[in-house]
Amino acid sequence: MRTLIDFDDAPVFAVPTAAGLREGVLLDGPQGWGEFSPPAGADDALAARWLTAAMEPSTVGWPDAVRGRVPVSDGLRPVVEVDDVAAAVDAIMRVADDVELVEVICRSCDDARSVRRLVDVPVAVDAALLAVDPQCADVAVLRCGALGGVRRALRRAEKLGLPAVVNFTGTTSIGLAADVALAAALPDLPFACGQVPEWLRDSDVVSSPRSLVPSDGHLPAAPMPAAPDPARLARFAVTDPDVVGRWRDLLHRAAALI
16 A cells, blocks of 8 residues: 555644644545654554554545444543552542543553442543453543554454444544544444544644534544645645654654554
């Protein structure tokens, strides 16, 4: 698939967020566009999974959706980092009456099991941790980029056999469209997904009518992402040769692994 995409001409972008600039690369393939935006510090193996996800819509396309839109959370879903099990349980119990689930970030399956045993609210953990111990939580958290795309994420969810929720990791509407495609293709979607990046209203690379901004608590699913708007892409394009070179190098290292 990578031979169909010119990595050396792919535009590098940076959009402003409350936490600072978010960078990535847009890939133009034979069937459309994809977004490559692994988190800062990602190793080559993780970047390769993100690259597979980015090339999926622009080459083979996404699986068929089973719903035309997906529900999105209208508030911050509690995320509790488990450095100390007792402290984590206390934090969860303070919000348990007001939330449908709590995402727990754990260093081990044992920590997740301990938290789950002591709280009444459903506990969600990353699908990668559940791959080690499918019984350590109630809900699988799916992240399209980290899992290598919609198809791979769907296979992981099927193998786990647990309810799933999709966490959005796209930086632009092009990347977010992949997250929505995953949520739209899941056989069951018992929980609202999210969060929708707040910066998309002002700092997206697609035209305003195509920007994925929630309406009535939902986002529409589409068979492929919108193409970037030339004027908006020019606004957020990165021209610094060091930054561009860093992303080019990461792309090529990731491509060598797939």
